[in-house]
Amino acid sequence: MNADYISLKKEFAMYLGRPITSNFFNKCRNSDKWMRVYTSLSTAKSFEILFKAIQCGIPENNNCKLCKRQQLFLTLVKLSHNPTDIDLAFRFDIRESTISWYFHSWIDCIYYKLKTHVLIWPLLYQLHVAMPMCFRRHYPNTVSIMDCFETQIQIPHDRNDQAATYSTYKSRNTVKYLISATPNGTINFISKGYAGRKSDQFIVRHSGYIENLKPGDEVLADKGFEVAEEIGLRGAKLTTPAFKRSAQLTQLETEISRQVSNVRIHIEREIGCMRMKFDIMRGPVIMSNLNTFQDNVCFYDKIVAVCCILSNLNPSIIPFE
Structure with missing residues (x-):
C-alpha cells in the first residue's frame, strides 16, 4: 500500500504546473486511479457518494x-497534496481568494454534515460482527485502540504560547490529538487539538473520550497511557504492554506484551496511512488555522476530523483474517 501511494504521489507531481480543465476533472471523475491520485478516495464511486451526501x-x-x-x-x-492556494488558483483558473473560500466552505460542510454520522462509537455487540481474528482470539471485548499524534505548527509569536506548544518528544512546537479506532480499523473518536506540551493522560481525561466507554469494554493503548483508574471507573478495562518492574519481564508478561503490541500497532498504521494520504496532516500548521471563531472549533481541528471521515470512507487497512 505504501509503495502504491508513493507511486501515485509521484504521478500527481508530474502534473504540477499544468492547469486543470473541466475536461480533466471529468476524466478523473470517471477513473478510480485518478481519483486516488488526486483525492485519496479509493474509487470514483466514493467521490459521488460523498458529494451526494453533502451537496x-x-x-x-x-x-x-x-x-x-x-x-x-x-x-x-x-487535503491530499496541500498545494499552495496560488498553485491551485493557477491550475483551476480561478482567483486565489476564491480557493480559500471554497476550501473553508467545503471543510465546514463535510465536518458538520458527516462528523456525527461517520465518526461514531459502536456498541461492543456491533463490533463482534466484523471483528478481525487477531482480536477475537485474545481481546474480544476491545472497542478502542487509542493513541496520540502530533503535527508541527508554526512557531507562535507569544512566548507563553511557544512554551505551551513545545513538545519535548518532538523537539518542536506542535498540536496534539487523541485518536481511537475500532478493531476493524474504523476511526471512532478524534479529539480537538491540544497544545503539544499536554500529556497523553491529560488529553484522555479532558477530551470526552472516557465518557464513551461502557461496562465490559476493553481499551488497548501504549504503556505510557496511565489512565487505568479513570477507565476502570467506567467499568471498562485498559490493556497495555507490561512495564519493566525488574531487570527482566517474566515469560508471561513478555507474551502478553507481544500480543498487545501486535494488535495495538494497527492504530499507528492508521495514523501513518492518514498522513501518507493527506499531506495537510503533516504540517506545519499556519497559526490562523488554529484560531477559533463563532462555533468555538478551530479550523485545523475540522481539517483533521474531515481527514478521519474520509479515511473511514476507504476500505479498512486491517485484514479480517
Whole structure:
C-alpha cells in the first residue's frame, strides 16, 4: 500500500504546473486511479457518494466558475497534496481568494454534515460482527485502540504560547490529538487539538473520550497511557504492554506484551496511512488555522476530523483474517 501511494504521489507531481480543465476533472471523475491520485478516495464511486451526501450543505451560486463537484474535488486535492492556494488558483483558473473560500466552505460542510454520522462509537455487540481474528482470539471485548499524534505548527509569536506548544518528544512546537479506532480499523473518536506540551493522560481525561466507554469494554493503548483508574471507573478495562518492574519481564508478561503490541500497532498504521494520504496532516500548521471563531472549533481541528471521515470512507487497512 505504501509503495502504491508513493507511486501515485509521484504521478500527481508530474502534473504540477499544468492547469486543470473541466475536461480533466471529468476524466478523473470517471477513473478510480485518478481519483486516488488526486483525492485519496479509493474509487470514483466514493467521490459521488460523498458529494451526494453533502451537496445540499452548499448553497447554489450561479456566479461560481466551478460547479459544486469541481469545488469538492479542489478541496480534496488540497487535503491530499496541500498545494499552495496560488498553485491551485493557477491550475483551476480561478482567483486565489476564491480557493480559500471554497476550501473553508467545503471543510465546514463535510465536518458538520458527516462528523456525527461517520465518526461514531459502536456498541461492543456491533463490533463482534466484523471483528478481525487477531482480536477475537485474545481481546474480544476491545472497542478502542487509542493513541496520540502530533503535527508541527508554526512557531507562535507569544512566548507563553511557544512554551505551551513545545513538545519535548518532538523537539518542536506542535498540536496534539487523541485518536481511537475500532478493531476493524474504523476511526471512532478524534479529539480537538491540544497544545503539544499536554500529556497523553491529560488529553484522555479532558477530551470526552472516557465518557464513551461502557461496562465490559476493553481499551488497548501504549504503556505510557496511565489512565487505568479513570477507565476502570467506567467499568471498562485498559490493556497495555507490561512495564519493566525488574531487570527482566517474566515469560508471561513478555507474551502478553507481544500480543498487545501486535494488535495495538494497527492504530499507528492508521495514523501513518492518514498522513501518507493527506499531506495537510503533516504540517506545519499556519497559526490562523488554529484560531477559533463563532462555533468555538478551530479550523485545523475540522481539517483533521474531515481527514478521519474520509479515511473511514476507504476500505479498512486491517485484514479480517
